[in-house]
Amino acid sequence: MNVGEVAALAGVTVRTLHHYDRIGLLSPSGRTAAGYRQYSAADLDRLHQVLLYRELGFSLEDVATLLDAPDADPEAHLRRQHRLLRDRLERTRAMVAAVEKEMEARSMGISLTPEERFEVFGDWLPEEYEAEAEEKWGDTDAWAQSQRRTRSYSKNDWVRIKAEGDDIERRFAAALQSGAAPDSAEAMDLAEEHRQQITRNFYDCPPAMHAGLGRMYVEDERFTAHYEQIAPGLAQYVSTAVQANAARQG
Amino acid sequence: MNVGEVAALAGVTVRTLHHYDRIGLLSPSGRTAAGYRQYSAADLDRLHQVLLYRELGFSLEDVATLLDAPDADPEAHLRRQHRLLRDRLERTRAMVAAVEKEMEARSMGISLTPEERFEVFGDWLPEEYEAEAEEKWGDTDAWAQSQRRTRSYSKNDWVRIKAEGDDIERRFAAALQSGAAPDSAEAMDLAEEHRQQITRNFYDCPPAMHAGLGRMYVEDERFTAHYEQIAPGLAQYVSTAVQANAARQG
DNA sequence: GCTTGACCCTGACGCCGCGTCAGGCTGCAG
DNA sequence: CTGCAGCCTGACGCGGCGTCAGGGTCAAGC
Structure with a gap:
């Protein structure tokens, strides 16, 4: 040929x-x-x-x-290729699972940590990395710390955190129905509580960042939907309150 | 960082x-x-x-x-990545099968034709080529349709979708409290409804994939928390129901 | 026998996705 | 204030081909 x-x-x-x-x-x-x-x-x-x-x-x-x-000998090659291919199969399966997890998380309004998302990449040796990471910047880097923070939450922690969140949302809804303006002290206090809760449980969320989240609540349909489901008009209400609070905090 | x-x-x-x-x-x-x-x-x-x-x-x-x-939007990327990864999974599986076939043939003293051996490479164009093709002529393809599906969701759609999801979760909780076993027809029917809802609203979710999601509900604390908040024991219940349903669907 | 078009040859240059110095600035720990 | 790890910006190189350019070869059809 x-x-x-x-x-x-x-x-x-x-x-x-x-x-x-x-x-x-x-x-x-x-x-x-x-x-x-x-x-x-x-x-x-x-x-x-x-x-x-x-x-x-x-x-x-x-x-x-x-x-x-x-x-x-040819058999040896075949065996090696077979093994390597099955490794790859495993790895691909893991990546598929990771994407599915992310989709499911999104559809449930849960967001994954960067570490989780990157897990599937690299032949990273978990133990070594964890140790090295902690040694190198684990304590100095606030961000990485907050990542580790959410990772170590137990089921009960998550239940509690979600309950806290729901509680604030309910109180926002009550404020809305009571007729309190979204830039009233009451609403802004709730917004501030919301911000501090995020900071405690997830990541440091300064007022400016919080304001950004607030904007998102009315700009992204999915977040809007989340709030509208609790009470009509709540997305706009929370958004305004959060931004008013951010302005107040300077 | x-x-x-x-x-x-x-x-x-x-x-x-x-x-x-x-x-x-x-x-x-x-x-x-x-x-x-x-x-x-x-x-x-x-x-x-x-x-x-x-x-x-x-x-x-x-x-x-x-x-x-x-x-x-991020969801579109996730769906595309998901599809591509599953293509790759398929292809890798085919290659594993080819190697196994070759090993088997050798052990039986049979030798394959070159065409047979290269088969798996010949079809190899799909990933790249198909992806490109879809980019170019995506309008007619089914996948593009499914892609447009979530991209074009309005706020009301999201409200409806979330309501649908909440509804199923409530009915799961009711089934749990009524004492129905997680592998009862009632619970499995709910699981099937859940699966079809995902397929309708987000991405094609065959039973096997659904079973994987089910496992995650008890393995990942955050998903567990989501269900536990609705009713204690619900995570395990849904997980079992989903997997039983997957087994039932074959 | 001659043309024509598909196929083959050997350089040689180019491109992508980085790896790998080199030479110099920055930041913090002791 | 001195190290030393970490950051910066070039600049060059390399692997794995793609892509001409310039020219020979082969079988078919006239």
């Missing part, structure tokens, strides 16, 4: 085969008088192995080393 | 972050007076998306295009 046919069969370009020839990874076993590359069945076998290893992320140099190892 | 911390968290090198900044793919939202890059939580979110798409084989340029698309 000459290059074009092999390329079509294997799903690679002619240039790739040229390249593999040039670097000695896969040289066709023969040439025609005119210099055309002639690939044998054995060459195809080798190409197949090359492509599998390449797909698995090996550099071409490493692939060459693997395939040219003196004790290289 | 500054570069080193972000790099460690995400499992990439500082150089990579520099590169992403230089090419405008991910520029930190701030700098210190001394010029140190400062990454915000939003920046981390974006980085996460970037890494996922990169992992899926998109070029950095394409990633930028995707992430900067004006109508690109």
Whole structure:
């Protein structure tokens, strides 16, 4: 077979085969008088192995080393490839699960920590990383600390936190129905309580950031929906109160 | 956070972050007076998306295009990533099967034809090509439709969707209190309704995936808390019901 | 026998996604 | 105030090809 046919069969370009020839990874076993590359069945076998290893992320140099190892029997390669492929399967499954988790979390209004989201990346060694992280900046970096904070919450903590949140929302709703203006002291106090609750339980939330959240409550339909479900007009009410409070706090 | 911390968290090198900044793919939202890059939580979110798409084989340029698309809401990205990951899962499974077939053939002294062996590579175009195709002619494709589904939700839609979800949760709680077993027909029917609701409103959720979600409800404290707040024991109840239903659906 | 168009050859340059110095500034711990 | 870890900006290099350019080869059809 000459290059074009092999390329079509294997799903690679002619240039790739040229390249593999040039670097000695896969040289066709023969040439025609005119210099055309002639690939044998054995060459195809080798190409197949090359492509599998390449797909698995090996550099071409490493692939060459693997395939040219003196004790290289085909079965061993197959077993190794099989193992590597199953590792990848696992990893992909984990990534799918992570995305599903994120979707589900979003649909429930829960937000995941960055650490959780990045978990699936890198061959990061959990133990080492945790230890190193704590050593290096665990205590100095407030942000990372707050991440670790939410991570260590138990089920009961989460129940309590959610109850706290619901409580404030109910009191906001009551204030709204009582006719208190969203920029009244009462509403602003509630907003401040809300802000401090976020700071205690999740992350440091200065007034400016809080105001940003407030804006979001009316700009993002999903947050709006969350509040509108409790009481009509509540999204706008909370949003205004939060921003008024932020202005008050300076 | 500054570069080193972000790099460690995400499992990439500082150089990579520099590169992403230089090419405008991910520029930190701030700098210190001394010029140190400062990454915000939003920046981390974006980085996460970037890494996922990169992992899926998109070029950095394409990633930028995707992430900067004006109508690109996070949910759409999640759905697309989910789909691509599942494609990849399929493909990896096929490769594992191919290797197993080859091993089996060898152990029986049979040798496969080149076409058979390269089969799994020949079909390999789907991921890239299909993704591109969908970008180009996405209007006619079913997936684009499903994508537009949530993107175009209005505030009222979100209110309705959330109400639907709350309704099912309440009925689950009622079933729990009535003493119906989590693997009773009643509970399983509710689980099925839950699954179909997800499929209607968010993404295609076959029983197997649903079972995975069910497991998460008892494994992740935050999801557990969500259900425990409605009624004690509800997390475990829903989890069991969902998995029983998945088993029932085959 | 001659043309034509598909296919092949060998350079050589280019691009992407970083790795890897080099040379110099910054920030904080002791 | 002195280290030393960490940050900055170039600048060069490399792996794995893509992509011409310039030119030979082969089988088909006239």
